[in-house]
Amino acid sequence: xxxxxxxxxxxxxxxxxxxxxxxxxxxxxxxxxxxxxxxxxxxxxxxxxxxxxxxxxxxxxxxxxxxxxxxxxxxxxxxxxxxxxxxxxxxxxxxxxxxxxxxxxxxxxxxxxxxxxxxxx
Numbered sequence: 001x002x003x004x005x006x007x008x009x010x011x012x013x014x015x016x017x018x019x020x021x022x023x024x025x026x027x028x029x030x031x032x033x034x035x036x037x038x039x040x041x042x043x044x045x046x047x048x049x050x051x052x053x054x055x056x057x058x059x060x061x062x063x064x065x066x067x068x069x070x071x072x073x074x075x076x077x078x079x080x081x082x083x084x085x086x087x088x089x090x091x092x093x094x095x096x097x098x099x100x101x102x103x104x105x106x107x108x109x110x111x112x113x114x115x116x117x118x119x120x121x
Contacts, residue, residue, distance in 0.1 A: 007028045007029045007030075007116070008028070008029075008116045009026045009027065009028065009109055010027050010028060010029055010060040010062075010067075010108070010109055010110040010116070011027045011058070011060065011067060011093075011106065011107055011108040011109050011110065012024050012025060012026055012027065012106075012107045012109070013025045013027070013034070013058065013097075013104040013105070013106050013107075014104060014105050014106075014107060015045075015102050015103070015104055016096070016103050016104065016105045017102070017103040018047060018098075018100070018101040018102035018103055019045055019046060019047040019100075019101055019102055020043065020044075020045035020047060020102045021102075023043075023044060023045055025041050025043070025104075026041070027041065027058055027060060027067075028040070028060070029060055029062050029110075029116070030059065030060060030062070031057055031059050032057055032058045032059065032060070033054040033056075033057045033072065034054065034055060034056050034057060034058065034072070034099070035050065035051075035052065035053050035054045035055040035056070035072060035074055035076075036050050036051070036052050036053075036055070037052040037053045037054070037074075039053070039054050041058075043055075043099075043102075045102075047099070047100040047101050047102050048100070049076065049100030049101045050076050050099050050100035050102070051074040051075040051076040052074065053072065053073060053074035053075075054072040054073050054074055055072040055074045055076040055077075055078060055099050055100070056069060056070065056071065056072045056076075056078035056085065056097070056099055057069075057070040057071075057072060058070070058091070058106075059088070060110060062110070062115065062116075062117055065110065065111045065112045065115060066090055066111075067090065067091050067092070067106070067108055068088040068089065068090055068091065069085055069088070069089045069090075069091045069095075069097055069106075070085065070087075070088045070089075071084075071085050071086055071087070076099060076100055078097055078098065078099050079097060079098040079099075080095070080096075080097045080098075085097070091106050092106070092108065093106060093107050093108045094106070094107075
């Protein structure tokens with residue numbers, strides 16, 4: 001399907017409801033822009049309520065082993081607990097967020113018990 005990322009996977013937003021249901025997106029280390037346009041993590045399904053460009057971002061902080069959901073710079077807002085994401089919000093495995101009409105559940109691979117940095121040295 002897609003080309004391998006420059007760095008190994010750190011986690012996955014999985015579409016659990018909406019137009020993209022069943023789709024798995026792969027996150028890398030650092031900042032991961034998510035959207036339908038030219039971004040690091042491209043949404044491969046048609047949700048007409050997600051604008052082109054970066055709708056949101058998920059950052060993996062490999063120094064502190066934490067993930068953050070951040071607002072994008074597109075027209076579409078991401079929602080967490082029915083509230084718009086307008087500043088960074090720490091997220092953990094099992095948390096859900098919404099982009100357009102699609103609900104994603106976040107699953108982390110990296111964290112305090114596993115990190116590519118410690119296994120690649």
